[in-house]
Amino acid sequence: VITSYVKKRENPALEDLGFVQQAEIFDFVSARTNSVPPVIDAKDVLRNPERMLRLLCHAVGVEFSDSMLSWPPGLRPSDGVWARHWYGEVAQTTSFQPYRPREVKVPRRLREIHDRCRECYQKLFEHRLV
Numbered sequence: 001v002i003t004s005y006v007k008k009r010e011n012p013a014l015e016d017l018g019f020v021q022q023a024e025i026f027d028f029v030s031a032r033t034n035s036v037p038p039v040i041d042a043k044d045v046l047r048n049p050e051r052m053l054r055l056l057c058h059a060v061g062v063e064f065s066d067s068m069l070s071w072p073p074g075l076r077p078s079d080g081v082w083a084r085h086w087y088g089e090v091a092q093t094t095s096f097q098p099y100r101p102r103e104v105k106v107p108r109r110l111r112e113i114h115d116r117c118r119e120c121y122q123k124l125f126e127h128r129l130v
Contacts, residue, residue, distance in 0.1 A: 002114050003104050008085065014113050019120035026124055039128045046099035055129040070095040 001019075005012050014020060029037040038059035045052045049069055057064040075083045075091045083091070106114045 002106060002110055002117065006107070006110070012110070012113065014116055017113070017117050019117040023120040023123055026127070036127050039124050041125060041128045043099055044128065044130070046096055049096040052129065059129060 001017055002012065005017060009016065026037060026039070038056055040052055040056055053068050054064045056062075057068075071094060073092055073094050075087065079087060079091075
């Protein structure tokens with residue numbers, strides 16, 4: 001995430017990337033519900049969209065529909081005010097695109113932020129639906 005984010009904002013703060021907040025929300029929901037909230041990993045979704053969406057739907061009590069696997073191209077009002085800045089490639093798609101591993105080199109100046117984000121990611125990853 002950090003290597004994509006710096007294309008839009010050169011010097012991000014830890015809080016800009018959202019990993020700490022996601023971990024805090026996970027902890028809050030876990031404590032309030034005495035259960036583990038569903039966690040999905042984007043890589044898993046891209047590798048097998050139908051399976052992952054079925055797992056997520058089951059976890060939250062929503063009926064799965066094949067219509068979840070495709071959509072019309074373009075931005076929608078529900079995408080929010082930042083959509084045109086962040087979702088350019090997504091707006092051109094009509095379905096999940098296959099996972100493509102990418103070579104990621106984190107700049108040295110961002111290593112500390114990256115490492116903290118990685119800790120939060122790992123914590124959530126341990127609880128992901130599989």
